[in-house]
Amino acid sequence: MSGTSAALTPPADAQAPVRHPDAPAPGEPLGAHYDQCFGCGGGQPHGLHLEARAGEGVSLTAEFTVQPAHQGAPGLAHGGVLASALDETLGSLNWLLRIIAVTGRLETDFLLPVPVGTTLYLEAEVTAVAGRKIYSTATGRIGGPDGPVAVRADALFVEVKVDHFVENGRPAEIQAAMSDPDQVRRTRAFEVNP
Numbered sequence: 001m002s003g004t005s006a007a008l009t010p011p012a013d014a015q016a017p018v019r020h021p022d023a024p025a026p027g028e029p030l031g032a033h034y035d036q037c038f039g040c041g042g043g044q045p046h047g048l049h050l051e052a053r054a055g056e057g058v059s060l061t062a063e064f065t066v067q068p069a070h071q072g073a074p075g076l077a078h079g080g081v082l083a084s085a086l087d088e089t090l091g092s093l094n095w096l097l098r099i100i101a102v103t104g105r106l107e108t109d110f111l112l113p114v115p116v117g118t119t120l121y122l123e124a125e126v127t128a129v130a131g132r133k134i135y136s137t138a139t140g141r142i143g144g145p146d147g148p149v150a151v152r153a154d155a156l157f158v159e160v161k162v163d164h165f166v167e168n169g170r171p172a173e174i175q176a177a178m179s180d181p182d183q184v185r186r187t188r189a190f191e192v193n194p
C-alpha cells in the first residue's frame with residue numbers, strides 16, 4: 001500500500017517548476033554540493049557517494065550502491081539509508097532550480113528489500129512550486145534503470161536563505177565550507193540565488 005498525504009499535495013495555485021537557464025545540461029553530472037555530505041560527499045568513508053546527473057526539465061537520475069556499512073537486517077539495506085538516498089536525490093533537484101532548500105517532509109514507501117551490493121537507480125523530478133514550497137517525487141529501482149521500483153518517496157522542500165546554514169551549523173564546518181577551493185561547491189553553498 002502506498003500513498004501521499006494531503007501535506008504533499010500542491011495547492012491549487014502552485015506553478016510548474018522552471019529549470020534555471022544555467023542548470024547543468026541533461027546528462028551532466030551534478031557533483032557533490034559538500035565534501036562532507038553523507039549523501040554525496042567524497043569525504044565520508046561510509047557515505048552513500050550518490051552520483052546524480054541532470055535530466056530534462058527539472059529532473060535527474062542518480063545511482064547508489066548499497067555497501068556493507070549500510071545494513072539494517074543481515075545482508076539488507078537499512079530503510080533509513082534508503083530514505084537518505086531518496087532525500088539526497090530529491091534535494092539535488094533544487095540545484096536545477098538554483099534554489100537553496102531543505103527537506104520539510106519526506107514520505108517514503110519501501111516496496112522491495114534491497115540487498116547489500118545492489119545498485120539503486122534513482123529518478124526524481126520537481127512536480128510543482130508554490131511560494132517557498134517545492135514539491136517533488138522520486139523512485140529507486142533495482143536490477144537496472146528499468147527494473148522494479150524498490151523504494152519511492154514524495155517530498156516537500158522549503159526554500160531557505162544561506163543564513164539557515166550559517167546560523168544553525170557548527171562554526172568549524174561552516175568556515176571550512178566557506179574556504180572550499182572547489183568554486184562550484186562554494187557557489188552551491190553561498191551564491192546559489194541568481
Ligand SMILES: CCCCC/C=C\C/C=C\C/C=C\C/C=C\CCCC(=O)SCCNC(=O)CCNC(=O)[C@H](O)C(C)(C)COP(=O)(O)OP(=O)(O)OC[C@H]1O[C@@H](n2cnc3c(N)ncnc32)[C@H](O)[C@@H]1OP(=O)(O)O
Nearest residue numbers: 007033034087088091102103104105158165166177188189
Ligand atoms: C554554510 C553552508 C554549509 C554547507 C552547505 C552546502 C550546501 C548548501 C546548499 C544546498 C544544500 C541544502 C541542503 C542539504 C542537501 C541535501 C540533503 C538533503 C536535504 C536535507 O536533508 S536538508 C536537512 C533536513 N531538513 C532540515 O533540517 C529542515 C529543518 N526544518 C526547518 O529548518 C524548518 O522547519 C523549515 C525551514 C523547513 C521551515 O521553517 P520556516 O520557519 O522557514 O517556514 P514555515 O514553517 O513558515 O514553513 C513554510 C511553508 O512550508 C510548510 N511546511 C514547513 N514544514 C512542513 C512540513 N514538515 N510538512 C508540511 N508543510 C510544511 C509550512 O506549512 C509553510 O506553508 P505555507 O507558506 O503555505 O504556510
